[in-house]
Amino acid sequence: MGKIALTGIKPTGILHIGNYFGAIKPALELAADYDARYFIADYHALNTMKDGAELNTRIREVAAGWLAAGLDPERVIFYRQSDVPETFELATMLMCFASKGLLNRAHAYKAVVQANGEKGADPDAGINMGLFTYPVLMAADILLFDTDIVPVGQDQTQHVEMAADIAGALNFNYKRELLKVPQASVRENVAVVPGLDGRKMSKSYGNVIPLFCTEKELRKLCMKVVTNSQGIDEPKNPDESQIFLLYTLFATPEERAALAARYRAGGMGWGEAKEELFRAANRELSPLRERYNAIMADIPALEKILKEGAAKARAVSSQTMARLRTASGIAL
Ligand code: ADP
Ligand code: TRP
Numbered sequence: 128m129g130k131i132a133l134t135g136i137k138p139t140g141i142l143h144i145g146n147y148f149g150a151i152k153p154a155l156e157l158a159a160d161y162d163a164r165y166f167i168a169d170y171h172a173l174n175t176m177k178d179g180a181e182l183n184t185r186i187r188e189v190a191a192g193w194l195a196a197g198l199d200p201e202r203v204i205f206y207r208q209s210d211v212p213e214t215f216e217l218a219t220m221l222m223c224f225a226s227k228g229l230l231n232r233a234h235a236y237k238a239v240v241q242a243n244g245e246k247g248a249d250p251d252a253g254i255n256m257g258l259f260t261y262p263v264l265m266a267a268d269i270l271l272f273d274t275d276i277v278p279v280g281q282d283q284t285q286h287v288e289m290a291a292d293i294a295g296a297l298n299f300n301y302k303r304e305l306l307k308v309p310q311a312s313v314r315e316n317v318a319v320v321p322g323l324d325g326r327k328m329s330k331s332y333g334n335v336i337p338l339f340c341t342e343k344e345l346r347k348l349c350m351k352v353v354t355n356s357q358g359i360d361e362p363k364n365p366d367e368s369q370i371f372l373l374y375t376l377f378a379t380p381e382e383r384a385a386l387a388a389r390y391r392a393g394g395m396g397w398g399e400a401k402e403e404l405f406r407a408a409n410r411e412l413s414p415l416r417e418r419y420n421a422i423m424a425d426i427p428a429l430e431k432i433l434k435e436g437a438a439k440a441r442a443v444s445s446q447t448m449a450r451l452r453t454a455s456g457i458a459l
Pocket of ligand 2: 277
Protein backbone atom coordinates (compact mmCIF):
# COMPACT_ATOMS: atom_id res chain seq x y z
CA MET A 128 0.00 0.00 0.00
CA GLY A 129 1.18 3.52 -0.80
CA LYS A 130 1.24 6.49 1.56
CA ILE A 131 -2.11 7.89 2.56
CA ALA A 132 -3.36 11.44 1.99
CA LEU A 133 -6.63 12.49 3.61
CA THR A 134 -8.58 15.71 3.72
CA GLY A 135 -12.11 16.95 4.30
CA ILE A 136 -14.16 19.97 3.38
CA LYS A 137 -16.87 21.40 5.59
CA PRO A 138 -20.11 22.06 3.70
CA THR A 139 -20.77 25.37 5.42
CA GLY A 140 -21.05 27.66 2.43
CA ILE A 141 -20.72 28.03 -1.26
CA LEU A 142 -17.42 26.63 -2.59
CA HIS A 143 -15.07 29.40 -3.65
CA ILE A 144 -11.79 29.62 -5.50
CA GLY A 145 -9.89 29.79 -2.19
CA ASN A 146 -11.24 26.32 -1.42
CA TYR A 147 -10.36 25.20 -4.94
CA PHE A 148 -6.75 26.38 -5.00
CA GLY A 149 -6.12 25.95 -1.27
CA ALA A 150 -7.72 22.55 -0.79
CA ILE A 151 -9.35 20.77 -3.72
CA LYS A 152 -6.81 21.21 -6.51
CA PRO A 153 -3.70 20.38 -4.45
CA ALA A 154 -5.52 17.39 -2.98
CA LEU A 155 -6.40 16.11 -6.44
CA GLU A 156 -2.81 16.54 -7.59
CA LEU A 157 -1.61 14.58 -4.58
CA ALA A 158 -4.05 11.80 -5.39
CA ALA A 159 -1.78 10.88 -8.30
CA ASP A 160 0.99 9.83 -5.87
CA TYR A 161 -0.90 8.81 -2.72
CA ASP A 162 -3.75 6.56 -1.69
CA ALA A 163 -6.25 9.35 -1.23
CA ARG A 164 -9.25 9.53 1.09
CA TYR A 165 -11.32 12.67 0.65
CA PHE A 166 -14.56 13.43 2.40
CA ILE A 167 -17.31 15.89 3.23
CA ALA A 168 -17.13 16.93 6.88
CA ASP A 169 -20.87 17.26 7.44
CA TYR A 170 -20.81 16.89 11.23
CA HIS A 171 -18.21 19.63 11.48
CA ALA A 172 -20.63 21.78 9.50
CA LEU A 173 -23.54 21.03 11.84
CA ASN A 174 -21.71 23.01 14.47
CA THR A 175 -22.61 26.25 12.72
CA MET A 176 -25.33 25.22 10.24
CA LYS A 177 -28.62 24.69 12.03
CA ASP A 178 -30.88 24.98 8.96
CA GLY A 179 -31.45 21.42 7.73
CA ALA A 180 -32.44 22.28 4.16
CA GLU A 181 -29.43 24.52 3.72
CA LEU A 182 -26.97 22.00 5.15
CA ASN A 183 -28.40 19.35 2.84
CA THR A 184 -27.88 21.58 -0.20
CA ARG A 185 -24.33 22.45 0.85
CA ILE A 186 -23.42 18.78 1.27
CA ARG A 187 -24.55 18.08 -2.30
CA GLU A 188 -22.72 21.10 -3.64
CA VAL A 189 -19.44 20.17 -2.01
CA ALA A 190 -19.75 16.55 -3.17
CA ALA A 191 -20.52 17.66 -6.73
CA GLY A 192 -17.70 20.19 -6.49
CA TRP A 193 -15.06 17.56 -5.74
CA LEU A 194 -16.28 15.42 -8.63
CA ALA A 195 -16.53 18.34 -11.06
CA ALA A 196 -12.97 19.34 -10.15
CA GLY A 197 -11.81 15.91 -11.30
CA LEU A 198 -11.96 13.52 -8.33
CA ASP A 199 -12.13 9.95 -9.66
CA PRO A 200 -14.15 7.87 -7.15
CA GLU A 201 -12.58 4.70 -8.57
CA ARG A 202 -9.15 5.85 -7.40
CA VAL A 203 -9.97 8.02 -4.39
CA ILE A 204 -12.06 6.82 -1.46
CA PHE A 205 -14.69 9.57 -1.46
CA TYR A 206 -17.36 9.70 1.24
CA ARG A 207 -19.43 11.65 3.70
CA GLN A 208 -18.11 11.79 7.28
CA SER A 209 -21.56 10.93 8.66
CA ASP A 210 -21.62 7.69 6.63
CA VAL A 211 -18.61 6.43 8.65
CA PRO A 212 -19.90 5.94 12.21
CA GLU A 213 -16.47 4.75 13.43
CA THR A 214 -15.52 8.43 13.26
CA PHE A 215 -17.76 9.18 16.21
CA GLU A 216 -16.63 6.17 18.20
CA LEU A 217 -12.99 7.13 17.72
CA ALA A 218 -13.77 10.76 18.61
CA THR A 219 -15.23 9.59 21.93
CA MET A 220 -12.14 7.50 22.61
CA LEU A 221 -9.80 10.36 21.70
CA MET A 222 -11.62 12.69 24.12
CA CYS A 223 -10.07 10.56 26.86
CA PHE A 224 -6.56 11.25 25.56
CA ALA A 225 -6.92 14.92 24.58
CA SER A 226 -6.18 17.29 27.44
CA LYS A 227 -8.51 20.20 27.98
CA GLY A 228 -5.47 22.47 28.01
CA LEU A 229 -4.62 21.39 24.47
CA LEU A 230 -8.11 22.26 23.24
CA ASN A 231 -8.06 25.58 25.13
CA ARG A 232 -5.24 26.60 22.79
CA ALA A 233 -7.15 25.96 19.53
CA HIS A 234 -7.15 29.19 17.46
CA ALA A 235 -10.83 29.08 16.47
CA TYR A 236 -12.00 28.60 20.06
CA LYS A 237 -9.54 31.13 21.47
CA ALA A 238 -10.65 33.75 18.96
CA VAL A 239 -14.26 33.53 20.20
CA VAL A 240 -13.18 33.68 23.86
CA GLN A 241 -11.07 36.73 23.10
CA ALA A 242 -13.87 38.45 21.17
CA ASN A 243 -16.20 37.78 24.11
CA GLY A 244 -13.65 39.33 26.47
CA GLU A 245 -13.37 42.44 24.30
CA LYS A 246 -17.15 42.85 24.32
CA GLY A 247 -17.28 42.34 28.08
CA ALA A 248 -19.43 39.22 27.50
CA ASP A 249 -19.27 35.91 29.33
CA PRO A 250 -16.16 34.06 28.01
CA ASP A 251 -18.34 31.07 27.03
CA ALA A 252 -20.97 33.11 25.18
CA GLY A 253 -21.93 31.49 21.87
CA ILE A 254 -19.52 28.58 22.34
CA ASN A 255 -20.98 25.10 22.00
CA MET A 256 -19.14 21.89 22.72
CA GLY A 257 -18.98 21.21 18.98
CA LEU A 258 -16.66 24.20 18.64
CA PHE A 259 -14.60 23.30 21.69
CA THR A 260 -14.15 19.66 20.66
CA TYR A 261 -13.83 20.41 16.92
CA PRO A 262 -10.14 19.42 16.84
CA VAL A 263 -10.94 16.05 18.42
CA LEU A 264 -13.54 15.18 15.78
CA MET A 265 -11.04 16.27 13.12
CA ALA A 266 -8.35 14.12 14.76
CA ALA A 267 -10.75 11.16 14.53
CA ASP A 268 -11.30 11.84 10.81
CA ILE A 269 -7.56 11.78 10.25
CA LEU A 270 -6.40 9.02 12.60
CA LEU A 271 -9.09 6.55 11.57
CA PHE A 272 -7.47 6.09 8.17
CA ASP A 273 -3.74 5.69 8.99
CA THR A 274 -3.15 9.04 7.34
CA ASP A 275 0.40 10.08 6.45
CA ILE A 276 -0.32 13.56 5.16
CA VAL A 277 -3.20 15.99 5.40
CA PRO A 278 -3.33 18.55 2.59
CA VAL A 279 -4.86 21.71 4.10
CA GLY A 280 -4.64 25.49 4.04
CA GLN A 281 -2.43 27.28 6.54
CA ASP A 282 -5.37 27.91 8.88
CA GLN A 283 -5.83 24.19 9.51
CA THR A 284 -2.26 23.22 10.36
CA GLN A 285 -2.82 23.66 14.09
CA HIS A 286 -5.63 21.12 13.96
CA VAL A 287 -3.39 18.58 12.24
CA GLU A 288 -0.69 19.18 14.87
CA MET A 289 -3.29 18.53 17.55
CA ALA A 290 -4.29 15.28 15.84
CA ALA A 291 -0.61 14.29 15.92
CA ASP A 292 -0.39 15.21 19.65
CA ILE A 293 -3.48 13.20 20.52
CA ALA A 294 -2.25 10.19 18.52
CA GLY A 295 1.07 10.47 20.38
CA ALA A 296 -0.69 10.53 23.76
CA LEU A 297 -2.71 7.40 22.91
CA ASN A 298 0.30 5.55 21.48
CA PHE A 299 2.39 6.49 24.52
CA ASN A 300 -0.26 5.12 26.83
CA TYR A 301 -0.50 1.75 25.07
CA LYS A 302 3.24 1.66 24.32
CA ARG A 303 2.88 1.02 20.60
CA GLU A 304 2.03 2.80 17.42
CA LEU A 305 -1.68 2.07 17.31
CA LEU A 306 -2.35 5.30 15.44
CA LYS A 307 -0.16 6.70 12.70
CA VAL A 308 1.09 10.22 13.48
CA PRO A 309 0.01 12.52 10.59
CA GLN A 310 1.58 15.61 9.09
CA ALA A 311 -0.01 18.64 7.42
CA SER A 312 0.99 19.47 3.87
CA VAL A 313 0.56 23.12 2.84
CA ARG A 314 1.36 24.30 -0.67
CA GLU A 315 3.24 27.51 0.03
CA ASN A 316 2.47 29.39 -3.20
CA VAL A 317 -1.28 28.98 -2.80
CA ALA A 318 -1.34 29.04 0.97
CA VAL A 319 -3.68 32.06 1.10
CA VAL A 320 -5.87 33.01 -1.85
CA PRO A 321 -6.91 36.68 -1.54
CA GLY A 322 -10.55 37.72 -1.73
CA LEU A 323 -12.21 40.64 -3.51
CA ASP A 324 -11.21 43.04 -0.72
CA GLY A 325 -7.61 41.79 -0.48
CA ARG A 326 -8.12 39.90 2.78
CA LYS A 327 -8.02 36.09 2.77
CA MET A 328 -10.87 34.82 0.62
CA SER A 329 -13.42 33.41 3.05
CA LYS A 330 -17.15 32.97 3.14
CA SER A 331 -17.10 34.60 6.57
CA TYR A 332 -15.76 37.84 5.01
CA GLY A 333 -18.27 37.89 2.15
CA ASN A 334 -15.40 38.49 -0.29
CA VAL A 335 -15.49 35.30 -2.33
CA ILE A 336 -15.45 34.39 -6.00
CA PRO A 337 -17.64 31.25 -6.13
CA LEU A 338 -16.17 28.26 -7.93
CA PHE A 339 -19.40 27.55 -9.78
CA CYS A 340 -21.07 30.83 -10.66
CA THR A 341 -22.26 31.79 -14.14
CA GLU A 342 -19.81 33.32 -16.58
CA LYS A 343 -21.60 36.63 -16.21
CA GLU A 344 -21.25 36.64 -12.44
CA LEU A 345 -17.61 35.58 -12.65
CA ARG A 346 -16.89 38.57 -14.86
CA LYS A 347 -18.78 40.92 -12.53
CA LEU A 348 -16.80 39.69 -9.53
CA CYS A 349 -13.44 39.91 -11.31
CA MET A 350 -14.28 43.57 -11.95
CA LYS A 351 -14.80 44.06 -8.20
CA VAL A 352 -11.32 43.02 -7.01
CA VAL A 353 -9.63 45.88 -5.08
CA THR A 354 -7.02 48.04 -6.76
CA ASN A 355 -5.10 51.14 -5.79
CA SER A 356 -5.77 54.48 -7.45
CA GLN A 357 -2.94 54.39 -10.02
CA GLY A 358 -3.91 55.71 -13.45
CA ILE A 359 -3.62 53.89 -16.77
CA ASP A 360 -0.20 55.24 -17.74
CA GLU A 361 1.53 54.58 -14.43
CA PRO A 362 3.80 51.53 -14.16
CA LYS A 363 2.33 49.05 -11.69
CA ASN A 364 3.92 46.56 -9.36
CA PRO A 365 2.33 43.16 -10.10
CA ASP A 366 3.57 41.76 -6.79
CA GLU A 367 1.45 44.26 -4.88
CA SER A 368 -1.70 43.73 -6.93
CA GLN A 369 -4.47 41.45 -5.72
CA ILE A 370 -5.64 41.13 -9.33
CA PHE A 371 -2.25 39.86 -10.40
CA LEU A 372 -2.09 37.49 -7.45
CA LEU A 373 -5.40 35.98 -8.47
CA TYR A 374 -4.31 35.90 -12.12
CA THR A 375 -1.22 33.86 -11.27
CA LEU A 376 -3.47 31.09 -9.98
CA PHE A 377 -5.04 30.62 -13.40
CA ALA A 378 -2.20 31.53 -15.76
CA THR A 379 0.72 29.57 -17.19
CA PRO A 380 4.25 30.74 -16.18
CA GLU A 381 4.68 32.34 -19.63
CA GLU A 382 1.39 34.22 -19.34
CA ARG A 383 2.36 35.37 -15.87
CA ALA A 384 5.70 36.74 -17.03
CA ALA A 385 4.11 38.47 -20.02
CA LEU A 386 1.40 40.15 -17.97
CA ALA A 387 3.87 41.16 -15.23
CA ALA A 388 5.92 42.94 -17.90
CA ARG A 389 2.80 44.81 -19.07
CA TYR A 390 2.06 45.88 -15.49
CA ARG A 391 5.59 47.21 -15.08
CA ALA A 392 5.65 49.02 -18.43
CA GLY A 393 2.61 51.21 -17.62
CA GLY A 394 -0.12 51.88 -20.15
CA MET A 395 -2.38 49.12 -18.87
CA GLY A 396 -5.26 50.23 -16.66
CA TRP A 397 -6.90 48.22 -13.91
CA GLY A 398 -9.95 47.56 -16.12
CA GLU A 399 -7.78 45.69 -18.59
CA ALA A 400 -5.95 43.83 -15.84
CA LYS A 401 -9.31 42.67 -14.53
CA GLU A 402 -10.39 41.60 -18.01
CA GLU A 403 -7.23 39.44 -18.25
CA LEU A 404 -8.05 37.91 -14.88
CA PHE A 405 -11.58 37.09 -16.01
CA ARG A 406 -10.36 35.47 -19.25
CA ALA A 407 -7.87 33.23 -17.45
CA ALA A 408 -10.33 32.33 -14.69
CA ASN A 409 -13.14 31.54 -17.10
CA ARG A 410 -10.89 29.35 -19.23
CA GLU A 411 -10.11 27.13 -16.23
CA LEU A 412 -13.53 27.23 -14.61
CA SER A 413 -15.87 26.75 -17.62
CA PRO A 414 -15.34 22.98 -17.99
CA LEU A 415 -15.72 22.54 -14.22
CA ARG A 416 -18.96 24.50 -14.27
CA GLU A 417 -20.39 22.27 -17.00
CA ARG A 418 -19.52 19.07 -15.16
CA TYR A 419 -20.89 20.50 -11.92
CA ASN A 420 -24.25 21.35 -13.47
CA ALA A 421 -24.53 17.85 -14.94
CA ILE A 422 -23.77 16.21 -11.57
CA MET A 423 -26.24 18.42 -9.69
CA ALA A 424 -28.91 17.38 -12.19
CA ASP A 425 -28.65 13.72 -11.07
CA ILE A 426 -28.62 13.54 -7.26
CA PRO A 427 -29.40 9.77 -7.03
CA ALA A 428 -26.21 9.06 -9.01
CA LEU A 429 -24.28 11.32 -6.63
CA GLU A 430 -25.75 9.53 -3.59
CA LYS A 431 -24.70 6.21 -5.09
CA ILE A 432 -21.10 7.38 -5.48
CA LEU A 433 -21.03 8.55 -1.85
CA LYS A 434 -22.51 5.31 -0.52
CA GLU A 435 -20.01 3.21 -2.45
CA GLY A 436 -17.22 5.42 -1.08
CA ALA A 437 -18.51 4.98 2.48
CA ALA A 438 -18.44 1.19 2.11
CA LYS A 439 -14.77 1.34 1.08
CA ALA A 440 -14.00 3.77 3.90
CA ARG A 441 -15.64 1.55 6.49
CA ALA A 442 -13.58 -1.43 5.38
CA VAL A 443 -10.58 0.57 6.67
CA SER A 444 -12.15 2.39 9.64
CA SER A 445 -13.67 -0.75 11.13
CA GLN A 446 -10.19 -2.31 11.25
CA THR A 447 -8.74 0.71 13.05
CA MET A 448 -11.53 0.60 15.62
CA ALA A 449 -11.18 -3.15 16.11
CA ARG A 450 -7.47 -2.61 16.85
CA LEU A 451 -8.25 0.16 19.35
CA ARG A 452 -11.08 -1.70 21.04
CA THR A 453 -8.74 -4.60 21.67
CA ALA A 454 -5.85 -2.45 22.89
CA SER A 455 -8.05 -0.37 25.19
CA GLY A 456 -9.75 -3.38 26.74
CA ILE A 457 -13.18 -2.33 25.48
CA ALA A 458 -13.43 -5.50 23.38
CA LEU A 459 -13.81 -8.76 25.29
P1 ADP B 1 -13.85 29.57 4.50
O1 ADP B 1 -12.64 30.34 4.98
O2 ADP B 1 -14.47 30.20 3.32
O3 ADP B 1 -14.83 29.35 5.63
P2 ADP B 1 -13.17 26.81 4.90
O4 ADP B 1 -12.66 27.18 6.25
O5 ADP B 1 -14.42 26.02 4.82
O6 ADP B 1 -13.34 28.15 4.04
O7 ADP B 1 -11.99 26.09 4.10
C1 ADP B 1 -12.06 24.86 3.42
C2 ADP B 1 -10.68 24.54 2.91
O8 ADP B 1 -10.26 25.52 1.97
C3 ADP B 1 -9.61 24.50 3.99
O9 ADP B 1 -8.64 23.53 3.68
C4 ADP B 1 -9.00 25.88 3.92
O10 ADP B 1 -7.70 25.91 4.42
C5 ADP B 1 -9.07 26.15 2.43
N1 ADP B 1 -9.22 27.58 2.19
C6 ADP B 1 -10.27 28.36 2.48
N2 ADP B 1 -10.08 29.62 2.11
C7 ADP B 1 -8.85 29.66 1.55
C8 ADP B 1 -8.06 30.69 0.97
N3 ADP B 1 -8.50 31.94 0.86
N4 ADP B 1 -6.84 30.36 0.51
C9 ADP B 1 -6.39 29.09 0.59
N5 ADP B 1 -7.08 28.08 1.11
C10 ADP B 1 -8.30 28.35 1.61
N1 TRP C 1 -11.56 21.56 9.66
C1 TRP C 1 -11.44 21.52 8.24
C2 TRP C 1 -11.82 22.88 7.67
O1 TRP C 1 -12.38 23.69 8.32
C3 TRP C 1 -12.31 20.45 7.63
C4 TRP C 1 -11.94 19.09 8.11
C5 TRP C 1 -12.68 18.29 8.94
C6 TRP C 1 -10.74 18.39 7.81
N2 TRP C 1 -12.01 17.14 9.16
C7 TRP C 1 -10.82 17.15 8.50
C8 TRP C 1 -9.62 18.69 7.02
C9 TRP C 1 -9.80 16.22 8.42
C10 TRP C 1 -8.59 17.74 6.96
C11 TRP C 1 -8.67 16.51 7.66
O2 TRP C 1 -11.60 23.12 6.54
